[in-house]
Amino acid sequence: MGRSFVVNMLLGAAIPLCMTLGSGVALYVALQSSLNASTQILREQAMIAAANNLKLRFVDAETGQRGYVITGSEEFLLPYEQSRSSFVLLHDRVLSMIEDQPAQRERLSEARQLFERWQAEAATVSIERRRAGLATPDMDNFERGKQLVDSFRLLMDEFTEAANLRLQEEQQASIALGHRANLIAIAGFGSALLAALVLWLLLANRTSLTVNGITQAAKRMTEGDWRTRAPELGSDELAAMARAFNLMAERLETMVGAEKEARQSLAKHVDDMVASRTKEMLAMNHLVEMLQSCHLRDEAIQVLRSVLPSVFTNASGALLLRDEEGERYTIRVAWGEQAGQVEIAVAEVDCWSLRRGKPYEVSSQVGSGVVCGHIKPQAGNHYCTPLTAHGNTLGVLHTSLPDNRHTEWESCKQLTQAVAEQVSLSLANIQLRERLQQQSVRDPLTGLYNRRYLEESIQRELTRAKRESSTLSVIMLDLDHFKRINDDYGHSAGDKVLVVVSELLRNALRGEDLVCRFGGEEFTLIMPGATLEVAAQRAEQLRCAIERLTVDLGDDTALTVTSSLGIAAYPDHGDDAQALLDLADDALYKAKHAGRNQVAIAML
Numbered sequence: 001m002g003r004s005f006v007v008n009m010l011l012g013a014a015i016p017l018c019m020t021l022g023s024g025v026a027l028y029v030a031l032q033s034s035l036n037a038s039t040q041i042l043r044e045q046a047m048i049a050a051a052n053n054l055k056l057r058f059v060d061a062e063t064g065q066r067g068y069v070i071t072g073s074e075e076f077l078l079p080y081e082q083s084r085s086s087f088v089l090l091h092d093r094v095l096s097m098i099e100d101q102p103a104q105r106e107r108l109s110e111a112r113q114l115f116e117r118w119q120a121e122a123a124t125v126s127i128e129r130r131r132a133g134l135a136t137p138d139m140d141n142f143e144r145g146k147q148l149v150d151s152f153r154l155l156m157d158e159f160t161e162a163a164n165l166r167l168q169e170e171q172q173a174s175i176a177l178g179h180r181a182n183l184i185a186i187a188g189f190g191s192a193l194l195a196a197l198v199l200w201l202l203l204a205n206r207t208s209l210t211v212n213g214i215t216q217a218a219k220r221m222t223e224g225d226w227r228t229r230a231p232e233l234g235s236d237e238l239a240a241m242a243r244a245f246n247l248m249a250e251r252l253e254t255m256v257g258a259e260k261e262a263r264q265s266l267a268k269h270v271d272d273m274v275a276s277r278t279k280e281m282l283a284m285n286h287l288v289e290m291l292q293s294c295h296l297r298d299e300a301i302q303v304l305r306s307v308l309p310s311v312f313t314n315a316s317g318a319l320l321l322r323d324e325e326g327e328r329y330t331i332r333v334a335w336g337e338q339a340g341q342v343e344i345a346v347a348e349v350d351c352w353s354l355r356r357g358k359p360y361e362v363s364s365q366v367g368s369g370v371v372c373g374h375i376k377p378q379a380g381n382h383y384c385t386p387l388t389a390h391g392n393t394l395g396v397l398h399t400s401l402p403d404n405r406h407t408e409w410e411s412c413k414q415l416t417q418a419v420a421e422q423v424s425l426s427l428a429n430i431q432l433r434e435r436l437q438q439q440s441v442r443d444p445l446t447g448l449y450n451r452r453y454l455e456e457s458i459q460r461e462l463t464r465a466k467r468e469s470s471t472l473s474v475i476m477l478d479l480d481h482f483k484r485i486n487d488d489y490g491h492s493a494g495d496k497v498l499v500v501v502s503e504l505l506r507n508a509l510r511g512e513d514l515v516c517r518f519g520g521e522e523f524t525l526i527m528p529g530a531t532l533e534v535a536a537q538r539a540e541q542l543r544c545a546i547e548r549l550t551v552d553l554g555d556d557t558a559l560t561v562t563s564s565l566g567i568a569a570y571p572d573h574g575d576d577a578q579a580l581l582d583l584a585d586d587a588l589y590k591a592k593h594a595g596r597n598q599v600a601i602a603m604l
């Protein structure tokens, strides 16, 4: 664990500061010593000056004493007295200045003793002699005085020399202290300055490394390089700042990565949705085109079976269509999980959208609800919408999505509604076309095919019989004395007889046989694949059945009727449709002329 940046900063400031303080103290001490030395020099100089003064006082006192002794003039005694008293004062002052110099004190005490001895032994004696009127100088006294003065001078010279010596020492010491102070000032403050500079450079370098690292990393990040990181140097606050930056960068990288992933996933989702919608739209367009080309409801159901599952690629579903009788609905198309429900009949009460006449939904969006009985399995989201056209309900379109795909539910419902509208429209058109077609080929009274359809059909069937080397028989049937029924019981009774006989004919023949009302009370039967013999047998059976028929008119009146039948067959009677019809008609007339209620075969 390294030192913190703040501690480094404080150390960076404290070290030069301490060095400066240390230098200051050392400088102060050196200066103080220098000051002491200077004071000492001044004292020594003052002492030398005082020693010289003492010598001067002694000389003045001697000069005054000698002047008085030689001249006898009293005026010489004044300087003598003054010098004497000032000598004492000056001596005491000098003595107080050299308390710490015992050798000098001794010299000075000795000098005073010499001065006092000079006064006592030379000066006072000579002055007294002069006062006593002795003008002749006492040579012994004079000699003694001179010796004492010389001794005094020698002593004071020693004193001055010693003081001068001390003065020189003090001056040298002062110079040395001055040099030392200079050295301290230069070395101390210089090294403190250098230390401050070095520490500042270190701290600046440390700071700039981290700050530049972070700045560069931030710049690279703004240019899109989210993986870049700042260098984490050391373990101080700057390193903590770099670590915090890197943590932030890591978070940003994670966030940017997540945002990028989300964007990509959203783009993929949108692409998928667009692709899915495009596919659905293409499939729906295909469905609409195909339905528009259908002429029959069964054709439309075939188209819906093959195309509807590709329209709803993600959803299960079923298409329920109303039966022709209009009472029930049958699941005509089913896909996905509903695939097993095909051809199951469903009552109107089993579908809530049929009951209510509007779309019905059970999903997590609308909360819980009762699932329609025709939906199996019942788990998941379900949507039923009625197929309606011109106020009629044609069926129901139902779609389902599992619970885990609820995000697609809204678009699934919209697609279901759009497809339901298209299918309704197409089915309504087909039904209308079928109805018009039926009306154009069917006889409105009996529901049998009309003569126009007969003429088209016989040609087609004959061509097929020729192609397949098969046979085809034509029976012309005419009710006997039908005019009488009309006349006797009314036209509506005649109509009823026609309807009942038509029903009999329709039920008696095979599915591929055609029963047509040729006109009035005359019927034509086309029997593909039937030989002349088979046709003759069938004609006889029909004749008998009609003969046995009883038509109840509702007022306790029951009618019976007979019929005459003529037969012609391919290839027995040729391969021309009109010729076969004519031959069968001829045979019919032959049966009429033969007494009616019988079967006649065309001439071979």
Ligand SMILES: Nc1nc2c(ncn2[C@@H]2O[C@H](COP(=O)(O)OP(=O)(O)OP(=O)(O)O)[C@@H](O)[C@H]2O)c(=O)[nH]1
Pocket (backbone or CB within 6 Å): 445, 478, 479, 480, 481, 482, 483, 484, 486, 490, 491, 492, 493, 494, 495, 498, 519, 520, 521, 592, 596
């Ligand atoms: N009720 C009714 N009568 C029809 C219809 N079409 C034709 N008829 C009548 O059928 C009768 C046909 O009479 P005819 O051609 O004389 O033949 P017929 O009375 O059956 O006598 P034969 O054929 O010789 O046995 C006419 O009276 C027509 O008016 C129809 O749609 N309804």
